[in-house]
Amino acid sequence: MTKQFLLDGQPVPFEDGQTILEAARKAGHYIPSLCWHQDFPPHGSCKLCIVKAAGRHVSACATPAKEGWEVESNTPEMNGERRGLLQMLFVEGNHFCPSCEKSGNCELQALGYEYEMLTPRFRHFFPERPVDASHPDMLLDFNRCIFCELCVRASRDVDGKSVFALTGRGIHKHLTVNAESGRLADTDFSKDDLAARICPVGVILPKGRGFAVPIGERTFDTETIRSKTLKEEES
């Protein structure tokens, strides 16, 4: 007999070792995420996948499912916390969606719509984060970084280059590249790296291509992130 837990009252089957997030998505239930990626171990930093399991808040991406657990996810309380976390991510960086090439393909923006984020709520931090346009093929716009470390992990664990790393601490934490000059052009980064196409927001962008797909016809303009994620899970 397969084991199962209850997600918002509905039974979700799981296998030993599966996390709450994996089991839920497999069963057709959406739990949001930004830093989670199926090809990498759980990271647990964005906290958007936060759920209440047996009364305790946990990251669904990093918590192995347990038989008989009652898990709350799609509730006003949890969605309210997610909206708050999204607002935090928006105000700590400089996110100007209307002028961003990633608009419509950006997961942060899509989640803002999904969780009905109508205002930034908190004061903007307006950090100073210079753009790095030194590389011939790729552009780095640090203003939009949400510290999911997907580029860090992809470059280190798949590309074998460690082009990206985080430095600084706390609210001053920031992305850096593997060169004494601090310029992307002085690293061995290539547009064919996995790290070049894994950013869920608009930090790492190809040069020489702008608005090839008009706004209004982009991924999340035609489909919500919830339904896209669940469709991908099925295929």
Place this chain on the structure above:
Amino acid sequence: MSALPATPTAALDGILQRHGHYPTELLQILIEAQDLEGWLPAPTLTHIAQSLHIPRSRVEGVAGFYSFLYTQPVGRYRVLFSDNITDRMLGNAELMDALCRKLWIEPGKLSEDGLVSIATTSCTGLCDQGPGMLVNGRAIGQLTHRRINEIAEMIRQQRPLELWPAEYFQIGDNIRRKDSLLNLDMKPGAALAAVIELGREGWLQEVQKSNLRGRGGAGFATAVKWASARNASGEPKIIVCNADEGEPGTFKDRVLLNSYADLIFEGMTLAAWAVGASEGFLYLRGEYRYLLPQLEAVLARRREAGLLGRNILHEPCFDFDIRIHLGAGAYVCGEETALIESLEGKRGTPRIRPPFPVTKGYLGRPTVVNNVETLAKTCLIALGGGEAFAASGTAQSAGTKLLSISGDCAAPGIYEYPFGVPIARILEDCGASDTQAVQVGGAAGVCLAGYEFQRRIAYEDVPTAGAFMIFDGSRDLFDVARAFVHFFAHESCGFCTPCRVGTSLLQGFMDKLADGHGAKADLADIDWLDRLLKNASHCGLGSAAPNPVIDTLQKFRPAYERRLVSLDFEPAFDLDAALAEARQLTARDDPGAHLHTHEEEEK
């Protein structure tokens, strides 16, 4: 690639050599490399990365994480004022201002000749003899205007630190009340001989009988932790002593390290015997680096005496040795998984748990992380037996607790009490009067108001890692909470969204209230942030960060309410303040250059 001057490269290579070119030694290498020039120039980081065969980005990531590592030039005299609330109560801001004026520099900036830089740092553990400071890593306490004058003069004369008056660097123990631990006069090796007699299993049983619980605050049963590590697979097993005493207001480990080091190292060895561990680390916070030479001397003496190394006390198969690793100014490294990351030479980011360190810790090996005081206490159990230890204290909190007492009282210092002692009794003993509140357990702890002074120090009532800060009737508890909020915002590692952004937002709200722009809506936002931090944070730092605000909002609400200018909404943005830069640029400060003067005229 820019070349390094010849001498530093040779010295740098010497450091790399001494650390065997192990990437796990990266933090230690960076700390020592920084001694060469006072900071870490970019070519130094490149050279270290190349020598260790690791990406430069990793080296930069680590160098950027720790407060005491500098990737920008700092002064040849690097002055850091301790900025705990107790330092603030003793006037550290005024003293720092005085020193800055005498040396003609601004806080946080480097003087043009590169001579001196002055800034603040989190609590340096000198609360019983504050205000405190660190000059090039050396601790100085009891700062007065007179001392500040002398320090300014010596810096101007560029007098080497070794020639500064020796009494500046004397850090007293200030032990005021001794009980079983501080009265223990043990011959080094006596506890070890006793447990070898008992055998590993018998010794673990004694620890179990003692009901010893972790003195770091969480109170986990020591015997359970040791047994889990012993039963876990993986070799070699590791014992870590957590001497990253960063909780504001705590300094009892400083005293144990200074005057009871043998008890600590013996305790680590006792743990190794129970667990079957062969490697030990003492993780010493960077603020206590001045204790390093004497601690190394104790280790050398113990090796000489056969109390460390191979076949300890001639017992076959009992091999254990201890290395000291330095921290570099990161409170979060007191969290055990962040500490382990730091030991591995990485950024101090807490890990996802499970797995817990007892099964997968340092380099994936079973690892026991114990507090300094916990390990010292195991000597008492080894010598007197578990039952005798369990007989003191309360049913759920066996033994004694060291308290670091500071703030508004006649006799700050170290007090050892059996668990169960009421707050009121402690206040009487240390000569506190007109006490308004006590912050027990540091910034992450609990703020107790007068009506709670009959409560007791114990895991089941008021648990504490040892900090005990006293505030009398003249203090404003809002300022206290605000100081702690600033502390957490500065110390957040930045890994998870709620803590990274939430602690900064909370700081913003507290500053808004302090600046006289508070509204009732802010209190609702503060309340919401408190809950999100508590619920959603990745580790204990984030979930404890709102504690000082939650407590003071509940118990001292008027301190907040009298700062509200509106019951509805008030913007944080201050139009007049935003014009300050324009006034500075135009060298104007006349009434016409201020907005509110215009408003008043119109009225």
